[in-house]
Amino acid sequence: MRIETTDARARKWEYLKEATDQQATSKALDRAADYYLRMRGDTTAHPTGTINELMIAAIEQGSLTPREIAEILDCPELSVDYDSRWSVGDE
Numbered sequence: 001m002r003i004e005t006t007d008a009r010a011r012k013w014e015y016l017k018e019a020t021d022q023q024a025t026s027k028a029l030d031r032a033a034d035y036y037l038r039m040r041g042d043t044t045a046h047p048t049g050t051i052n053e054l055m056i057a058a059i060e061q062g063s064l065t066p067r068e069i070a071e072i073l074d075c076p077e078l079s080v081d082y083d084s085r086w087s088v089g090d091e
Contacts, residue, residue: 039075050072050073
């Protein structure tokens with residue numbers, strides 16, 4: 001398969017390699033495609049998407065904490081974690 005390279009695509013692929021920590025464009029594209037399929041759902045690969053799961057949790061619970069959102073959105077392609085810190089006075 002050949003994909004025509006344009007200046008805009010070349011820049012986008014470089015940004016994608018940076019964002020996915022991949023050296024090869026093909027690996028960056030694979031990771032991005034895997035992430036999209038997982039989030040979107042409604043495919044053979046991922047029948048139930050993560051975005052759908054997040055919306056269902058919000059409806060069932062009424063509201064979600066940042067930690068709960070992070071737990072739902074966390075996936076192998078893009079790690080999501082929540083860390084809360086409090087400070088009073090001088091650090």
